[in-house]
Each structure stands twice: as C-alpha cells, then as structure tokens.
Amino acid sequence: MRSPAGRQPAPFLRAGSGLDGLPLLICAIALAALLLGGFVVVAPNRLQSGTPLSLWQAAGPGGAGALLALLVVIATLAARPALRFRRVLIGLAAGGLMVMSLALAGSAASEQGLAAGRLTRVSLGAGFWTLFMAGLLLLADGAEREPSRANKALPLLATLLGLAALLASGHLSQLSLAREYAVRHQAYLDELVRHLQLTGAGLALALVAGGAIGLLAYRRPQRAGPVFAVLNIVQTIPSLALFALLIGPLTMLTALLPALRQLGIAGIGPAPAILALGLYGLLPVARGVHAGLSAVPGAAVEAARGMGMTEGQIVRHTLVPLALPTLLQTLRLTLVQLIGLAVLAALIGAGGLGTFIFQGLGQTAADLVLLGALSAIALALLADTALRGLALLFTRGPAR
Amino acid sequence: MIRFEGVSKSFGGAKAVDDVTLSVARGTICALVGTSGSGKSTLLRLVNRLLEVDAGSIRFDGEDVTRLAPVELRRRVGYVIQSVGLFPHWTVERNIATVPRLLGWSSARIGERVAELLDLVGLPPGLHARRYPDELSGGQQQRVGVARALAAEPELLLMDEPFGAVDPPTRRGLQDSLIAIQRRTGTTILLVTHDVEEAIRLCGTLAVLHHGRLLQTGTPASVLTHPASDEVARFFGGPLLGLNRLKALRVGDRAHVADPPAAEGEPIDTDATLETALARMVAEGRSRLPVRHLADGRSGVLDLADLVRP
Structure with missing residues (x-):
C-alpha cells in the first residue's frame, strides 16, 4: 500500500526558501512575555490570589540565561533556511524550551515553598504559559511542515519523553497544580478513566450510528439531503442544553421500564452523557464517511465491479482503502471534539475530568480548574497527535 | 462467441436498447458505433451483467449470461473503460494482478503473467511494475488498463470508448498496439466508440446503433460503400462520407494490373488505405502510383480514377 520511503517533494513545496518567519515571530512573542509577565505566581494560600515573580526572580540569572539562550538558538536556526535538519533542530530546541521552563518553574516552587511555609502556593504565571505555548507552537509548526516521517516524530517523541521524565522525577511536586493532584490522586485517576470511558462509549455510538448513516447517504444520494438536515439541527442544539434535554426523556423511560434502571440507565449519570456525546458525534462521523466514500473515484468502483469483485471485495479493496485518509481524519476530529465535550458530563453527574473544573469553579480554586482543563487539553492533544501519526502511516509518500 | 437475440433494455420507460440481434464471431473485433445516447454502452454493459436485459437473451459461448453468476462471468470477460479506473492505491503490478x-492464482504464476502483459502492452516491466498510476501518463495508464483486462486470459474483451480520453497521436499508438495484441492473443473484442476513424481502423465488423436500434452491420468497407439508411450515412460523415470510405478501402481493392508498369515513384503496398494513396497523390502531384505485389504477385498501378470508381 505504501511506496518506498524517500520520495522527495518537488522543490517548490519546500517552504522557507527565504527567512523562516513564524519561528522568529514566536520567539519574539516569547521574549516579550518573559520580560513583561510573571513567570510564576506566589500566593499565601490556595484560595487567595498571589503576586507574580519574573523569570529573573524565580529562576535566577542561570535559569533565565539558559532559556534566553534557547530562544536565541531557535531564532538563529530559523534564520538559516539552508541548514539541513533545521526543522528537527528547531523542534528539539522547542521541546527543550518546554521541558526547561517547566523544570525551572518546579524548582522555583520548591524554593518558595521552603522559604515561606507549607500553605504557600506557587502556580504557573502568564510568562510561563506563553513560553510553554510558544514551544508547543514551534513543535507543531515543525511537525506540520517537515516532509519526512522520522523527522516529524523525533522532536515530538523527545519532548514527550522529557516531560514524562520530569513528571516522574517528582521535581514538580511543589507546584500548586501538583499539590492539587497529590491530595486527590486516586480520585483523579478514577475521573480520568471515567472520562475516557464516556468518550469511548460516545465515540463508539457515533461511529456505529454515524457510519451507518453515512453509508446510507452514500448508497442512496437522494436521501442524503434530508438526513444531513436533521443531523445539522442536532448539532445546533447548544451542548449543555443537549445534556440537560436528555435527562427528561430518560427519566421517563426508566419510570416506564424499571428494568432499565438495573442496567444502570438513569436520567442523570453516564447514560444521558454517552447518548449526548454520541449524538454530537453523529454529524461529523456521518459527514466524514459520506464525504470519504463519495471522494472515491467512480471509475475505480466501476472497474472493480466490472472485473468481478464481489460487493464485499469492492468495499474491502476499493472503498475503504481509498476513503481511509478521510475516515481517519473524521475519527480524529470526532474524538478530539468528544474529549472536550465530555467535560460537560460532570454537570449531569456522569463524572469525568469536568468534575475538577466544576469543583474548582465552586471553590474559586483556579488550580483545581486548571488540573481538569489541562488534563482534558492534554488528552485531546495526545489523541490528535496519535491519530495524525496513524494517518501518516497509511498514506503513501509525502509528495502526494 | 456472443449472440444478442432480440435484446431490449429500458431506463424508466425510455428504450435504451431496442430489439437488437447481433452475432460477434470468435477472434474478431466488432465495434458498436453510434452517437451519444444510441445505446451502445448500454448494450456492452448488458454482456457482463453490469446491467440486466429486459427482454431477449445474450449468449456467451452458447450459454445464456443470465444463467451465469455475475461475478464469475465478469472474471472471464475483460473490461476496459474510458476513465481507465486503475486503483490509485495499488502499484501497476498489483492493478494488473487484480x-x-x-481467481486465486499462485503468486509465481501471477508474477510471470504480469511481466508478460507489461511486455505485451509495451511497458518494460523493470521500469513500470512498481510505479503507481498517478506516476504514469494517460496513455500509459490506459495500457495498464488493457493489461489488467487481459490478465486472466479472457476469451472476450469489452472496451467502452477505451481511447476516448487520450490525445490523437497517443490514441493511434494505442490502437496499433491493440491490433497487434489481438493478432497475438486472438481475443474476441467488442468495442464501443463514437470515433469513426477508430472503428474503421480497428474493427472487422461495425454495428451501427441509433436510438437503441441496430441499423446496419457489416465490414467497414461494405457499410461505408453501401450505407443502409440516411442515419448511417450521416453518422459516417454525411457529405464527407466519401472521405471516410477511402479510410475503409485498401489499395488492393482498387489497383489493377498495368502492362507495362508505367508508373513512377515509390510503390505503395496493397494493404495501405486509399486515404494514404490519395494523400501521396496530392503530396507528390501524381494521378497514378505503382503498387507492390498484387494478389497474383504481379505489380500494378492505382489511378486517381480508381478511387472514385463506384
């Protein structure tokens, strides 16, 4: 299915024949944020707002100098378009930027904690986030534009490993996010698993039902219009409203059929949440399947039939492989969307990472909100990257 | 080989094919010609049951096609379409092996057959076997399409405007290859085209369709010399019918023995078309050409007057 590796893209596809503008811009923004914003914020306790510390104050001249040096390296690399492996090197430096800024924030938290007592909370400031996001953007930009698969993956994997090692080392344990996590790590794991379960079940529902609808719309094009009109309406219901709307009917249903309650189905809890997530995934899945199948060249399908493939063989050898890039993209978009939406499931008692967000909002504990939100974001990013990688494995040659 | 017997097919009340009876002899090339909407493609697709007949029967090697399983039937019949329809995610090799x-051939046998077919259609296997369709030119793609259709040594090849989408010089090259391939393999070919020249060049038999009805069948020479109706004459060029007739007739049909052989210039072959002869006369400013090897071995001449002789 794949061509031999190493097909080079046409020269005009190679971006950056001049100065590489985007990394330079990102570096400039990161620099400005470091000079102006607080790197970490120190608060006397969990609920009060604190005072920002600059990078210089938080990390000392050594740390600040190292971060600045990394920015300079990236800017220099970006200004040398002729350099081989330039994108890989920028990616590695960007990953280094992310890991190092997190490490510096962790050290700062330990020092401040020692100096000012147990109740003190050190949280991540605007300067840190700008720097971290700058690293992420650089990494994503490089992975997007780099043609070779290995060179795409290397900086991403290196960064992931670095972050994982940093987390595992315990160096970050004094950051307030980590302390929020530490007091409820069992609950955190439970809700994380619950989040994944909700998303997975909703996705499965969307894939089965949406896939069937997409296939039907492809086989019977005259039905496609009305079907998608109905799905469009579902999609326009505000997400929170859809979760709430399902409570009523499901409660009625369980009242009529008490046996359902024994299966764990109720008006609140996981059942309406999964149903709502499935309904939300319906349109993107159905559309993606329909679009993917419709984009398969009609001539290939006719030739397949004319040469004596059975209907099953046509699907296996022609429709699915040719629609695969679109199908994988559909899966990726739907999964990312559902991971985000599943946060709302906490509101109807279904749990998930949203639990921490809404608890945090109730207690005005910003770090608790961040714990839930960042986890959901990280999950979505991981799912997105993993499925992009999978899609790359199934597409032949970068020059396509 | 194939026998259409009173075949009709309608789409929503409109008759696409109307009571067609036609035989195609084994080892010949037969062209279904006609304007768009004449039902020629429909008739072709009834043979491998991409469409089903409403009335009448189609016999393939004596067997009614409706009594054969469609999938088995299609594997025995090669099929080439204008848009080629190569599978873009498979290499040339894998496409031909479809x-x-x-049919479950062994991989050794398949490999051998693929190399043989690439040679047959004029694509060196070493250069092309592992390439993908989008790396080939339109003409090369159609060569692969033909190779794919011939892969399992079908007795019958169905071609639906196979060379309609390539430029004229490429088309001529493909037509020449097809003639050579057919001579070597002896495959029976049923070909749909609206290109008069292609039909005359390739085919031993023409079947002219109009609004689903079969108007005339016969060799290109007979159809162009004696068109059965105004529609047939119009299809073959109307006022220019005479010029197309020159493409269907050969020097050997009109040359005569000259004693003594009084013509000057390079002799022309008996199987050249009269069109070629006329072109040379015009280009060389002569009204008489010497002819090589008449049927009885003597040499002869072709006069301009021979071209217009009824």
Whole structure:
C-alpha cells in the first residue's frame, strides 16, 4: 500500500526558501512575555490570589540565561533556511524550551515553598504559559511542515519523553497544580478513566450510528439531503442544553421500564452523557464517511465491479482503502471534539475530568480548574497527535 | 462467441436498447458505433451483467449470461473503460494482478503473467511494475488498463470508448498496439466508440446503433460503400462520407494490373488505405502510383480514377 520511503517533494513545496518567519515571530512573542509577565505566581494560600515573580526572580540569572539562550538558538536556526535538519533542530530546541521552563518553574516552587511555609502556593504565571505555548507552537509548526516521517516524530517523541521524565522525577511536586493532584490522586485517576470511558462509549455510538448513516447517504444520494438536515439541527442544539434535554426523556423511560434502571440507565449519570456525546458525534462521523466514500473515484468502483469483485471485495479493496485518509481524519476530529465535550458530563453527574473544573469553579480554586482543563487539553492533544501519526502511516509518500 | 437475440433494455420507460440481434464471431473485433445516447454502452454493459436485459437473451459461448453468476462471468470477460479506473492505491503490478488474485492464482504464476502483459502492452516491466498510476501518463495508464483486462486470459474483451480520453497521436499508438495484441492473443473484442476513424481502423465488423436500434452491420468497407439508411450515412460523415470510405478501402481493392508498369515513384503496398494513396497523390502531384505485389504477385498501378470508381 505504501511506496518506498524517500520520495522527495518537488522543490517548490519546500517552504522557507527565504527567512523562516513564524519561528522568529514566536520567539519574539516569547521574549516579550518573559520580560513583561510573571513567570510564576506566589500566593499565601490556595484560595487567595498571589503576586507574580519574573523569570529573573524565580529562576535566577542561570535559569533565565539558559532559556534566553534557547530562544536565541531557535531564532538563529530559523534564520538559516539552508541548514539541513533545521526543522528537527528547531523542534528539539522547542521541546527543550518546554521541558526547561517547566523544570525551572518546579524548582522555583520548591524554593518558595521552603522559604515561606507549607500553605504557600506557587502556580504557573502568564510568562510561563506563553513560553510553554510558544514551544508547543514551534513543535507543531515543525511537525506540520517537515516532509519526512522520522523527522516529524523525533522532536515530538523527545519532548514527550522529557516531560514524562520530569513528571516522574517528582521535581514538580511543589507546584500548586501538583499539590492539587497529590491530595486527590486516586480520585483523579478514577475521573480520568471515567472520562475516557464516556468518550469511548460516545465515540463508539457515533461511529456505529454515524457510519451507518453515512453509508446510507452514500448508497442512496437522494436521501442524503434530508438526513444531513436533521443531523445539522442536532448539532445546533447548544451542548449543555443537549445534556440537560436528555435527562427528561430518560427519566421517563426508566419510570416506564424499571428494568432499565438495573442496567444502570438513569436520567442523570453516564447514560444521558454517552447518548449526548454520541449524538454530537453523529454529524461529523456521518459527514466524514459520506464525504470519504463519495471522494472515491467512480471509475475505480466501476472497474472493480466490472472485473468481478464481489460487493464485499469492492468495499474491502476499493472503498475503504481509498476513503481511509478521510475516515481517519473524521475519527480524529470526532474524538478530539468528544474529549472536550465530555467535560460537560460532570454537570449531569456522569463524572469525568469536568468534575475538577466544576469543583474548582465552586471553590474559586483556579488550580483545581486548571488540573481538569489541562488534563482534558492534554488528552485531546495526545489523541490528535496519535491519530495524525496513524494517518501518516497509511498514506503513501509525502509528495502526494 | 456472443449472440444478442432480440435484446431490449429500458431506463424508466425510455428504450435504451431496442430489439437488437447481433452475432460477434470468435477472434474478431466488432465495434458498436453510434452517437451519444444510441445505446451502445448500454448494450456492452448488458454482456457482463453490469446491467440486466429486459427482454431477449445474450449468449456467451452458447450459454445464456443470465444463467451465469455475475461475478464469475465478469472474471472471464475483460473490461476496459474510458476513465481507465486503475486503483490509485495499488502499484501497476498489483492493478494488473487484480483478476488473477481474485481467481486465486499462485503468486509465481501471477508474477510471470504480469511481466508478460507489461511486455505485451509495451511497458518494460523493470521500469513500470512498481510505479503507481498517478506516476504514469494517460496513455500509459490506459495500457495498464488493457493489461489488467487481459490478465486472466479472457476469451472476450469489452472496451467502452477505451481511447476516448487520450490525445490523437497517443490514441493511434494505442490502437496499433491493440491490433497487434489481438493478432497475438486472438481475443474476441467488442468495442464501443463514437470515433469513426477508430472503428474503421480497428474493427472487422461495425454495428451501427441509433436510438437503441441496430441499423446496419457489416465490414467497414461494405457499410461505408453501401450505407443502409440516411442515419448511417450521416453518422459516417454525411457529405464527407466519401472521405471516410477511402479510410475503409485498401489499395488492393482498387489497383489493377498495368502492362507495362508505367508508373513512377515509390510503390505503395496493397494493404495501405486509399486515404494514404490519395494523400501521396496530392503530396507528390501524381494521378497514378505503382503498387507492390498484387494478389497474383504481379505489380500494378492505382489511378486517381480508381478511387472514385463506384
């Protein structure tokens, strides 16, 4: 299915024949944020707002100098378009930027904690986030534009490993996010698993039902219009409203059929949440399947039939492989969307990472909100990257 | 080989094919010609049951096609379409191997057959076997399409405007290859085209369709010399019918023995078309050409007057 590796893209596809503008811009923004914003914020306790510390104050001249040096390296690399492996090197430096800024924030938290007592909370400031996001953007930009698969993956994997090692080392344990996590790590794991379960079940529902609808719309094009009109309406219901709307009917249903309650189905809890997530995934899945199948060249399908493939063989050898890039993209978009939406499931008692967000909002504990939100974001990013990688494995040659 | 017997097919009340009776002899090339909407493609697709007949019967090697399983039937019949329809995610090699793989041939036999077919259609296997369709030119793609259709040594090849989408010089090259391939393999070919020249060049038999009805069948020479109706004459060029007739007739049909052989210039072959002869006369400013090897071995001449002789 794949061509031999190493097909080079046409020269005009190679971006950056001049100065590489985007990394330079990102570096400039990161620099400005470091000079102006607080790197970490120190608060006397969990609920009060604190005072920002600059990078210089938080990390000392050594740390600040190292971060600045990394920015300079990236800017220099970006200004040398002729350099081989330039994108890989920028990616590695960007990953280094992310890991190092997190490490510096962790050290700062330990020092401040020692100096000012147990109740003190050190949280991540605007300067840190700008720097971290700058690293992420650089990494994503490089992975997007780099043609070779290995060179795409290397900086991403290196960064992931670095972050994982940093987390595992315990160096970050004094950051307030980590302390929020530490007091409820069992609950955190439970809700994380619950989040994944909700998303997975909703996705499965969307894939089965949406896939069937997409296939039907492809086989019977005259039905496609009305079907998608109905799905469009579902999609326009505000997400929170859809979760709430399902409570009523499901409660009625369980009242009529008490046996359902024994299966764990109720008006609140996981059942309406999964149903709502499935309904939300319906349109993107159905559309993606329909679009993917419709984009398969009609001539290939006719030739397949004319040469004596059975209907099953046509699907296996022609429709699915040719629609695969679109199908994988559909899966990726739907999964990312559902991971985000599943946060709302906490509101109807279904749990998930949203639990921490809404608890945090109730207690005005910003770090608790961040714990839930960042986890959901990280999950979505991981799912997105993993499925992009999978899609790359199934597409032949970068020059396509 | 194939016998259409009173075949009709309608789409929503409109008759696409109307009571067609036609035989195609084994080892010949037969062209279904006609304007768009004449039902020629429909008739072709009834043979491998991509469409089903409403009335009448089609016999393939004596067997009614409706009594054969469609999938088995299609694997025995090659099929080439204008848009080629190569599978873009498979290499040339894998594309050609489609039907042999469906039939469960051994991989050694398939490999051998693929190399043989690439040679047959004029694509050196070393250069092309592992390429993908989008790396080939339109003409090369159609060569692969023909190779794919011939892969399992079908007795019958159906071609639906096979060379309609390539430029004229490429088309001529493909037509020449097809003639050579057919001579070597002896495959019976049923070909749909609206290109008069292609039909005359390739085919031993023409079947002229109009609004689903079969108007005339016969050799290109007979159809162009004696068109059965105004529609047939109009299809073959109307006022220019005479010029197309020159493409269907050969020097050997009109040359005569000259004693003594009084013509000057390079002799022309008996199987050249009269069109070629006329072109040379015009280009060389002569009204008489010497002819090589008449049927009885003597040499002869062709006069301009021979071209217009009824």
